[in-house]
Amino acid sequence: MSHAPQPLGAPAVRREGRAKVTGTARYAAERGLPGCLYAWVVPATVPAGRVTAVRTVDALAQPGVHSVLTHDNAPRLHEPDDPILAVLQDDRVPHRGWPVALVVADSLASARAGAEALHITYETTEHDVVLTEDHAGLYTPEEANGGYPAVRERGDFDRAFAESPVRVDVTYTLEPLHNHPMEPHASTARWSPEGHLTVYDSSQGATKVRDSLAAAFGIGTDKVTAVSEHVGGGFGSKGTPRPQAVLAAMAALHTGRPVELALARRQMPALVGHRAPTVQRVRLGAGPDGTLTSVAQEIITHTSTIKEFVEQAAVPARVMYGSPHSRTTHRVAALNVPSPSWMRAPGEAPGMYALESAMDELAAELSLDPVELRLRNDPADEPDSGKPFSSRGLAACLREGAERFGWQDRDPAPGIRREGALLLGTGVASATYPVYASPGHASAHAAPDGTYRIAINATDIGTGARTVLAQIAADVLGAPLDDVAIDIGDSDLPDASLAGGSSGTASWGWAVHKAASGLAERLAAHTGPLPDAGVTVTADTTEETAEKSPYARHAFGAHFAEVAVDTRTGEVRMRRMLGVFAAGRILNSRTGRSQFIGGMTMGIGMALTEGSTLDPVFGDFVESDLASYHVPVCADVAAIEAHWIDEDDPHLNPMGSKGIGEIGIVGAAAAVGNAFRHATGVRLRTLPLTPDRVLTHLA
Amino acid sequence: MDPTSTWEGGAGEPQAPGDLPSATLTLHINGTEHTLTLDHRTTLLDALRHHLDLTGAKKGCDHGQCGACTVLVDGRRANSCLLLAVSQEGSRITTVEGLADGDRLHPLQEAFLERDAFQCGYCTPGQLCSAAGVLAEADYGHPSHVTPHDAPVGVPARLGPEEIRERMSGNLCRCGAYPRIVEAVEDVAS
Ligand code: FES
Ligand code: FES
Secondary structure, three states: OOOOOOOOEOOOOOOOHHHHHHOOOOOOOOOOOOOOEEEEEEEOOOOOEEEEEEEOHHHHHOOOEEEEEOOOOOOOOOOOOOHHHOOOOOOEEOOOOOEEEEEEEOOHHHHHHHHHOOEEEEEEOOOOOOOOOOOOOOEOOOEEHHHEEOOEEEOOHHHHHHHOOEEEEEEEEEOOEOOOOOOOOEEEEEEOOOOOEEEEEOOOOHHHHHHHHHHHHOOOHHHEEEEOOOOOOOOOOOOOOOHHHHHHHHHHHHHOOOEEEEOOHHHHHHHOOOEOOEEEEEEEEEOOOOOEEEEEEEEEEEEOOOOOOOOOOOHHHHOOOOOOEEEEEEEEEEOOOOOOOOOOOOOHHHHHHHHHHHHHHHHHHHOOOHHHHHHHOOOOEOOOOOOEEEEOOHHHHHHHHHHHHOHHHOOOOOOOEEEOOEEEEEEEEEEEEEOOOOOOEEEEEEOOOOOEEEEOOOOOOOOOHHHHHHHHHHHHHOOOHHHEEEEOOEOOOOOOOOOOOOOHHHHHHHHHHHHHHHHHHHHHHOOOOOOOOOEEEEEEOHHHHHOOOOOEEEEEEEEEEEEEEEOOOOOEEEEEEEEEEEOEOOOEHHHHHHHHHHHHHHHHHHHHOOOOOEOOOOOOEOOOOOOOOOOOOHHHOOEEEEEEOOOOOOOOOOOOEOOOOOOOOOOHHHHHHHHHHHHHOOOOOEOOOOHHHHHOOOO | OOOOOOOOOOOOOOOOOOOOOEEEEEEEEOOEEEEEEEEOOOEHHHHHHHHOOOOOOOOOOOOOOOOOOEEEEOOEEEEHHHOEHHHHOOOEEEOHHHOOEOOEOOHHHHHHHHHOOOOOOOOHHHHHHHHHHHHHHHHOOOOOOOOOOOOOOOOOOOOOHHHHHHHOOOOOOOOOOHHHHHHHHHHHHO
16 A cells, blocks of 8 residues: 555545455445344236225234235325335325335245235226337427426528438337346335434435435434445436335334335336337438538437436437537327336437437448548537537547557448358447536545545445545545545435436535645644644535536547357357547546446447337336346456546536546447448347347348 | 354344244354254345345345355355255355455455456455356366367366356346456466
8 A cells, every 4th residue: 555645547446345355345235233124015016007905914924024014004205306205105006016015024035925925906097108109198398307408409400401412311219228236226224212214225325315215204304314335336226216215214114123125126127217218210411521411319208107207318419419400309208117217328328329320320321431420520519509618529539449449441341241150340439428516515624643534425336436535635635545534425424416427526526625625725724733623624515516617518438349240140249349538537547447348338238138128018127137138247248448538628627527437338339239230231220139130130 | 253153133133933934054154153043935145144144145136147146155156045045054155255364365355456346346245256166167177158169178277268258157247347357367367
């Protein structure tokens, strides 16, 4: 361990690494609380309707079963801030998988046996879970996720497109996708005799969990502590409080004992959000030299009947390429489906699959190199807002990626590279992700022994938040990293935003930077030894994070992929993948690289293995477990590299960083799909590229 | 940990499961004997996590689909969610908590730290136990799907990246740490 100050960006090792490799890091369902009971969720087995009766007598007769909670006897909640949390409050079933009972027992085996022994009857109503392009329920919402306007028009798209000498008019269809973090959503809840609720929750932001639980149970936020010390991934699905936190707290209130509730893997798709399916029509009009004249991206998607969530897939088209005429729209239909929500890069991931595939189709139409086509349409200002970019590294990423990947020798002709029964091909796609930052609070403390302690309710869902925040503080304080301790993951610490929108490090880092800067000033002004209690400075970044920027701020990137397609089996394998990103200053090269590669890997899944379908009759997700929903395995990820270019952008935050958690998945699937087309000459406009889909197209 | 102690933290209190079929048995875990009375339905994974407070082994699916619960049973890797605890009397179980030698980390643990072979860490205990199993399997000369058909039989198998990727593919990592996991295992194998 080094005692010299390390520059920001150094590959510091994860602070909780040792705890994680020795198995001592405790996650939400691992608290070992004395007297703890175990709960099991009973999901609705009809796609719509209401519960008419629950017969609990057999369940309660099961040895070890303590109680059964239903809408008849569960604690009453105040209206929660998110309708998905209003569980066991009434008899309605908005979708299959909605919790209709909770069995609490001495052991998990008993709780499950109790659940099996419950008799529930339903009144079933008509249901509809199938999104179609001409669905009668489609409407244009006010806004899409993220607060983006649902519709934007610039110029006269219809005329410009009609007059364009080169046109692409294509529709892409994406299935629902599931986040499936390896740690299922879990909570352990306990109430103190004085009425204080403590919930260990697998979440991406414990401040929000505390606030939601306080609102739901009608108690002050000072009466709730939410702890998210170690979290086994989330990818958006733990960004908002989930039903298990409310159910565990209800069960603990009802029984007077601590209760642990971990969702079963198969229950997750219905309860923790999903990436909504999209049908995306993309139209690109260009001049003979490839200069875009018109860009349209029109999205159709679904939401649930209890909540409007609109995947903002047309939003990246407002950022990516210059064109005088543009239309970007979203329409949505409310179906009897589980509520969709955030999954890594909502909007950008599906939207850029379609846009970047269409750009590849346009390049083929023009007989122009797809890297060159993108370079020719790289705008100086953000097309939609007209604002200048604070920095835009797309061209640099494309050039550096092309160089590293060996793109220059590529023969654009499709379907000609054979290796026995394999067809080989390469593809490229761009990536983008917005820069977000939220307000936060932090405290920085200097002890008389020369050490420091930083406190902020940040969450480490695998990003290395502890490590990078300590690095930021050490950098400001000019202190060795080992002299800076950090506390995160507990809502009793200073309030902070969630790990989401690739904004964690920017938001928390900003607050930590401000607190540490204040502390450094105080120490500089101080003479003599510090008082025994040390010196503490707190900071609040509400003002600076709310400031409107005159700049359009986004990260950019470029993916290059090579695939091999087996003409006998239809199997598509990644040969190699390379990404280059421009995301401001990278604050920890070791953990930063892991995040980029993790995103790219999820993009490989999106392209090749992951897909989910709603059963039209039963109304549930068919691929609801890890045996049927295929996340990539080790053998699916051969050679994969992430690089970045140095970006010095003074218009961001004091660290000069953009977010990196999501951009790795954006465009990745398009690069794979484009490589598939280059390999085979076949353009498939849907994912994943599974053998059943592929084989029928390979003569 | 005191090698004779049993966990008494509450959740782990041996239950008196009334009319549930149960048995009193002794499990050998990480070199320690634990005598427990367990409901017959208890999986080895739940016995570890709920009765012994050994929460290193993770539950990702409870159905043998993810590998997060991987432990070593008599030196061979197994999904502990698929084993009934009562069937494990007499076997020697090693969990992630038992890999290190006191304060000295197992070389695989060192390599995982050095290579940043994890992010959220939830799959990591399973990856580590699985990797330890892989090293032993290769030593015994067990072939894998990608071992060349003409590879000599009964001599230690060489663990290159392709072999490691294949053999480690029963352990899902949603964070996508695979390339670093492969490097870490290769560091120790060579
Ligand atoms: S928990 Fe055992 S394989 Fe997933
Ligand atoms: S490190 Fe998160 S699942 Fe592997």
